[in-house]
Amino acid sequence: MNIAIIGTGYVGLVTGTGLSSFGLNITCVDIDKKKIDLLNGGKLPIYEPQLEDLVENNAKEGRLRFSSDVAGAIRKNDVIFIAVGTPPKEDGSTNLASIENVARTIGENLNAEKLIVNKSTVPVGTADYIKKIIERYSDKNYTVEVASNPEFLREGAAVRDFFHPDRIVLGTESEHALSILMDIYRPLYLLETPFIKTDVHTAELIKYAANCFLATKISFINEMANICDKTGANITDLSKALGLDGRIGKKFLHAGIGFGGSCFPKDVRSLVNQTEKLQYNFRIGKAVLDVNRKQIEIALNKIVAAFDGSLNDKTIALLGVSFKPETDDIRESPAIYLAKGLLENGAKIKMYDPKALENAKAELSSAKLSEDAYDAAKDADAIVLATEWNQFRHLDLSRLKTIMRGKLFFDFRNVYPKNKVAEAGLKYFAIGR
Ligand code: UDX
Numbered sequence: 193m194n195i196a197i198i199g200t201g202y203v204g205l206v207t208g209t210g211l212s213s214f215g216l217n218i219t220c221v222d223i224d225k226k227k228i229d230l231l232n233g234g235k236l237p238i239y240e241p242q243l244e245d246l247v248e249n250n251a252k253e254g255r256l257r258f259s260s261d262v263a264g265a266i267r268k269n270d271v272i273f274i275a276v277g278t279p280p281k282e283d284g285s286t287n288l289a290s291i292e293n294v295a296r297t298i299g300e301n302l303n304a305e306k307l308i309v310n311k312s313t314v315p316v317g318t319a320d321y322i323k324k325i326i327e328r329y330s331d332k333n334y335t336v337e338v339a340s341n342p343e344f345l346r347e348g349a350a351v352r353d354f355f356h357p358d359r360i361v362l363g364t365e366s367e368h369a370l371s372i373l374m375d376i377y378r379p380l381y382l383l384e385t386p387f388i389k390t391d392v393h394t395a396e397l398i399k400y401a402a403n404c405f406l407a408t409k410i411s412f413i414n415e416m417a418n419i420c421d422k423t424g425a426n427i428t429d430l431s432k433a434l435g436l437d438g439r440i441g442k443k444f445l446h447a448g449i450g451f452g453g454s455c456f457p458k459d460v461r462s463l464v465n466q467t468e469k470l471q472y473n474f475r476i477g478k479a480v481l482d483v484n485r486k487q488i489e490i491a492l493n494k495i496v497a498a499f500d501g502s503l504n505d506k507t508i509a510l511l512g513v514s515f516k517p518e519t520d521d522i523r524e525s526p527a528i529y530l531a532k533g534l535l536e537n538g539a540k541i542k543m544y545d546p547k548a549l550e551n552a553k554a555e556l557s558s559a560k561l562s563e564d565a566y567d568a569a570k571d572a573d574a575i576v577l578a579t580e581w582n583q584f585r586h587l588d589l590s591r592l593k594t595i596m597r598g599k600l601f602f603d604f605r606n607v608y609p610k611n612k613v614a615e616a617g618l619k620y621f622a623i624g625r
Pocket residue numbers: 343344345346347348403406410443444445446447448449450451452453454455456515516
């Protein structure tokens with residue numbers, strides 16, 4: 193089967209590469225010629241564990257190609273996946289400009305019956321809209337079906353998630369489309385991956401429901417952590433006890449400074465916006481966003497209070513700037529929001545991150561870049577652990593104490609046992625402990 197993937201970002205590149213590993217013939221296309229040239233030169237535009245080798249192997253075996261000829265790819269392939277960006281607008285609604293653009297190009301180049309499969313996260317009803325645009329720009333009468341196959345990949349674990357998904361969601365209108373998609377994902381079917389076969393609107397909504405629910409879990413546990421801070425209870429024990437209830441589940445109950453990234457904040461905002469248009473008040477979604485915003489303020493206030501109300505001339509060593517470990521992505525990163533708050537309060541920042549420093553430079557231009565955690569901590573008044581990279585889990589605390597000017601340690605991802613930090617002579621602050 194010949195498949196084109198339009199949009200070679202995180203989702204498109206991982207999906208295209210994964211499908212080529214299934215033995216399918218894949219062309220990943222993108223209007224960004226620079227990105228395509230990079231990929232054709234054997235380089236990846238993003239950092240994602242395991243992806244580089246996989247791209248190299250599949251390209252070498254001739255199953256995976258990269259091209260900037262979008263129109264040509266549409267004409268040459270029978271199945272077209274859409275995996276373009278759907279960024280948020282100011283008001284939280286979804287910017288569908290790239291989707292509209294792709295739909296129009298598909299319409300203009302429709303030369304046979306084709307199955308269009310949308311992977312981008314889009315408001316419910318967008319598949320119908322894509323179909324309308326395709327029909328508007330096509331002068332032929334070929335049948336097109338637009339199916340929905342939402343993506344649940346996590347950055348940093350995207351390759352693993354592709355090959356071992358919890359489920360595959362297929363929203364289709366016809367048996368024909370469903371059988372094509374089942375055939376594409378056959379290798380996963382053999383691994384007994386559950387398949388949810390449903391209608392297109394449900395598939396579109398499943399993606400938002402999943403991300404809103406996970407975001408809700410995080411905001412919930414962060415509120416519990418704040419209540420722990422007020423009552424002297426311990427969030428780590430609480431979270432463990434909570435998670436052992438099979439109905440609740442252990443995952444996504446880690447308190448910290450909130451969720452970030454390219455999906456959770458945007459998707460919750462988008463569902464709030466979609467439902468507002470439908471005159472429905474999505475109260476939980478609004479509260480989840482509110483708690484997430486406040487969590488940064490709460491963390492910032494802890495630091496300011498520890499310095500008796502003023503951060504003027506204080507140097508903070510910021511450990512971690514990416515929105516989570518194992519990625520260079522800083523979109524909506526709580527660490528960056530926190531750093532901005534620190535700077536606004538007069539602090540100086542020395543920052544270190546294993547992968548995201550380059551990206552953070554532009555956002556935090558006045559922050560000094562450090563070589564490693566110790567370089568950042570040298571002469572600092574406080575350390576703020578904002579992203580729980582593995583590198584930060586076993587720091588030599590006594591060494592930190594010796595090289596720092598001050599002795600405050602803000603563990604905002606609850607990584608360290610309190611007494612271990614105290615034994616090293618540092619003053620420990622966490623979230624909910
Ligand atoms: C998420 C979804 O998991 C994925 O299914 C979807 O397709 C895209 O959005 P991703 O954004 O890559 O993936 O990151 P994820 O690992 O889910 O973490 C999101 C954010 O939540 C991070 O900022 C992380 O630090 C935070 N988080 C996660 C917590 O604060 N506590 C937790 O217990 C879990």
